[in-house]
Amino acid sequence: MTLSVIRSNRSLARPAEHTPSGILDLSAIDRIPVLRCNARTLHVFRHGGLEAAQVIRGALSRALVPYYPLAGRLKESNQGELQIDCCGEGAWFVEASANCTLDSVDYFNDVSSIPYDELLSDSVPKTDGMEPLVQMQVTQFTCGGFVVGLTFCHAICDGLGAAQFLNAVGEMARGLEHPSIAPVWHRDFFPLQSQLEDSTQSPNFPPPLPSYQLKHANIDISTDHISQLKQQFHESAGQTCSAFEIVAATFWRQRTRAVNFENKTEVKLVFFANCRQLLDPPLPKGFYGNCFFPVTITTSSEWLTQATMVDVVKLIQEAKSKLPFEFSEYINGDYARNGEDPFAPPLTYTTLFISEWGRLGFNQIDYGWGPPVHVVPIQGSSIIPVGIVGSLPLPNVGIRLMTWSVEEAHLQPFIHLMTTPI
Incomplete structure (x- = not known):
């Protein structure tokens, strides 16, 4: 119909x-x-x-x-x-x-x-x-x-x-x-x-826009599978990790494998971290403006495809540990001295963005008839590789990774790698 x-x-x-x-x-x-x-x-x-x-x-x-x-x-x-x-x-x-x-x-x-x-x-x-x-x-x-x-x-x-x-x-x-x-x-x-x-008003001309068109794919992950991967990480590394870190590591690693970049290609993972608690004093409860900072991780495609899931989670955790220092530098204006804008990573096929929606609060909104069964983000761009970590539609329980991250030629290899048990 x-x-x-x-x-x-x-x-x-x-x-x-x-x-x-x-x-x-x-x-x-x-x-x-x-x-x-x-x-x-x-x-x-x-x-x-x-x-x-x-x-x-x-x-x-x-x-x-x-x-x-x-x-x-x-x-x-x-x-x-x-x-x-x-x-x-x-x-x-x-x-x-x-x-x-x-x-x-x-x-x-x-x-x-x-x-x-x-x-x-x-x-x-x-x-x-x-x-x-x-x-x-x-x-x-x-x-x-x-x-x-x-x-x-x-x-x-x-x-x-x-x-x-x-x-x-x-x-x-x-x-x-x-x-x-x-x-x-x-x-x-x-x-x-x-x-x-x-810095944010640089006179430099933007790079030419790429010609590829990114395709959509949902990857559904059960809570049991996430728990198994977190347990594997704990047994190997002797420390804990979050579900987001597991999903981000798997997504970045398997997408890189699916695309099959040339060796030594520089690849980046970017996600935005809430910084309300990093200010001194922290922002008051009820603040509803923008207060986040990009965590940017750079490595070679060769290392990423050969690394274990544990290795990649550790790399993500290491980058997150630097957030307080890097956000403080940004607040003080120090980052401008090196001529780089952290809010302007290269928008290319080698840069992957990932966003966590599960803890924002959209799934708890109730107008009087109960919370939503499904919250659907709408793709903002067909040329910026991105994944959004959300929840499975109710009554199912688990994580849904909503992706617009690969072009047609890489779609099936990506889905295959993401749905094959690690």
Whole structure:
């Protein structure tokens, strides 16, 4: 059955009460150019009823009172610095209905067949060329379930911050008067460095874009298998490791084998680590801005393909142990002296990005009918090799590695290596 979606209402969800106005400065991390983009996700809920869209819209308006900056718009200062105009114009909200059940589309388990354009908001209004920072479409299915299609401005929140806000919307939908975690702006957690500004606005021309197109593959991993690999690591190394480290090591190693790079090719693994607790004092609970730093690991393809899983996990752990020092250097502006921007790793086939979603909080969002059965990230680029570590759709338990990391010629070797027991 072909999915057909009809949008019945489009409007701005403004804060339910009067909110402060004025201009707010963003942090130096918020203003990194690579974050000047939208993150898009689908959140699939098994139950809801006909009133789901109205309940969520009302809760969104109430949540925008304490989170009033999210009802504003991006602007640039006279010096070209990104700011928030707290104008209270609101979030964009679209109500829609589909002509089928969620079961008939398997709760969008097959990412390759999802009609994203039908499930994300459309006709988005602009103010002085700027879109709303939060855009949401709630699509009701004939079974009573619904899908929230979310578009979120990355310059305002990282994944933890976005999940914190959505959980607040869920609490408002369930009848709470105030969010259980009060939002904290606190974007001045380190002084702006002139050398940081100079580095992120380099006059160098970007490299030519590659011509390959990355293919999607889901790799499902049981908790039992993860436990076995963690036990193997403990027996060999005499120390513990995380599920993320196991998945990242396996993913990087097997992808490199599948691609079969020439010997001594330099390959990189990049992931972004939460740094809220690395500041002195740590950022307060409720902070919802961007506060992370890239962990970048470089080695040769020859070493990586010959290394054991234990070797690769150790390499990842060693890189993570340097995070406090490297983040401190970044805060102090010292990294600019070597001419390298840690937030601008080479976007080539030899660089693999991996992101952990399991602990962000998206899977706990509850608008009154229980948490989502499935949270689906939407590919941001067809040329940046990436994997996202999430959870299997409920009621299954385990890890789902959602990948867009290899081109067609390497897809089957990659899937074979990832699904063959180590």
